[in-house]
Amino acid sequence: MKPIKRSRTGTVPEFHSQTGGRIDEKWVGFLLLLPSLAAVAVFVYGFIGWTGAVSFTRWNSLVPDWSWAGWENYLRLFGNFRFQSDLRNTVVFTILFIAVCMILGLTLAVLLDRKLKGEHLFRNIFIFPMALSFIVTGVVWQWIFNPSTGVNLFLGKMGVEDPPVWYVDTRILPGVEWGEIQAGIPLALIPVVIAAVWQLSGFTMAMYLAGLRGIPDEIREAARVDGAGEWQVLRQVILPLLRPVTLSVIIILGHISLKIFDLVVAMTGPGANFVTDVPGVYMFEATFRGNHYAQGAAIAVIMLVMVSLLIIPYLVSNMRKEADL
């Protein structure tokens, strides 16, 4: 994107205000932006600062108490069973969710890119869950994985004696003792991951498909002429070219997963022993059910830090890239 070319030599007339005086239109532009900039400054940055301040106070009841607590709220969180479970669940959920979305999304995109008949229909079927809310998704999948019906009806017909109890399962595999909790994969999270994959793998597919469509056919042809088979073309030519798409996918899915809230609320809630709890749910319950504002604020700040670690490098590198153009 190139900036507006403005002649300083006078071949293109500068702007004149109605009174005839010269004004710099870029200042007008800045003024037009100002309300939005001010809103973002206050409602994003100002409020983040405010939440940060609350997280260092003793405001843990309905009555605001601004007395300084230092790191107390944070220390208490990191030592607490529920929050440790939340961190474990977030890590497990994020990894599984992104990995499955990427594999499924990439596979579907590669298949659709072969210009099969019915491509349009398939694509629309894969993407439509994006138009739904996590609440609707959660309400429906909650029934599909309900241990006494849904998937288990099929398993029962197939003669499975002991069908899984899905999100009611409290087992954690392998379940190594670690701090207050057992580290590993809580089995109850798997149905939640499946529901989230259902909702967002179509988006992943759309991203990859757009990436694939951006690769000129000549590149593939050249590789084929050199004697590469379809699989080799995919692995050695196409996949490396899709790396920027993969990065975007990880960033987008990652930030969704780190702050996931509605899907868990609608599908399982915190679960027994907090096997399906996440920081978003804990923050909500601590703040709005328990009136532990300072503690809720501390959870929110930790969520923000996690998301920022993912997002800020991406935003900054994007800005640099644009500046180079």
Added chain:
Amino acid sequence: MSLKPGRLASYLTLLLAAIFFLIPVYVMVITSLKGLEEATLDRMWELPASLRWESYAVAWEKLSPHLMNSLYLAVPATIFSALLGSLNGYVLSKWRFKGADSLFTLVLFGMFIPYQSILIPLIQFLQKIQLYNTIPGLILVHVIYGIPITTLIFRNFYAGIPDEILEAAKIDGNGILGIYRRIILPLSVPGFVVVGIWQFTQIWNEFLFAVTLTSSSQHPVMVALQNLSGSQIVQWNIQMAGALLAALPTLLIYILLGRFFIRGLLAGSLKG
């Protein structure tokens, strides 16, 4: 016509995936059309013996005020945030001042934050200006936190309009606002469609603000649906009918205008 084995395998994979994607739709539709005695756990996958609409009547009775709340919320919020995004995107793509890119990056950050991190002061603020637990309050919130994404989409959209057109308009004596009104706005229809669909869908489906900034009668539909399905006494077929009713508006938009929906999806992510 014979299919090559590779093609056949491709079709089979796509078909399996399509079944996976359609299972929840199947469950929702057939269950919502069952009567009370048919909607039992052991007959979940069976088709209804006859089409019964009573669960829709019950779900409608419970959800309709909240569907209206969502409508009163999503329509104005979408319009305001699209207008704001258009203006911002125009300035940021065509009138870039020094430091504009850094400011834009700072604005974009607002799109990724977990809203939990602004929620406590937001509630206090809304209480102070007496918009807590009101639809106008929620509209304000969605317009403000919609600034980053709408600005981003419009900025990328306007980058595709050649600067030469603007130069010509400048020579004719138009200023920044004149060009916006006479040149940019008429060219913006596709941008408004993409942003409009995106914002409407997001706002309609949003849950965190809805559940924390409003209570009971002011709840938008997603909170009402969650309450419906969270209560043990509400029948399963009614929950499914309710889920379908709540999903219908955005689903219809997707079916009718899917092309633009996908563009919005990609616009928000491919070009940060």
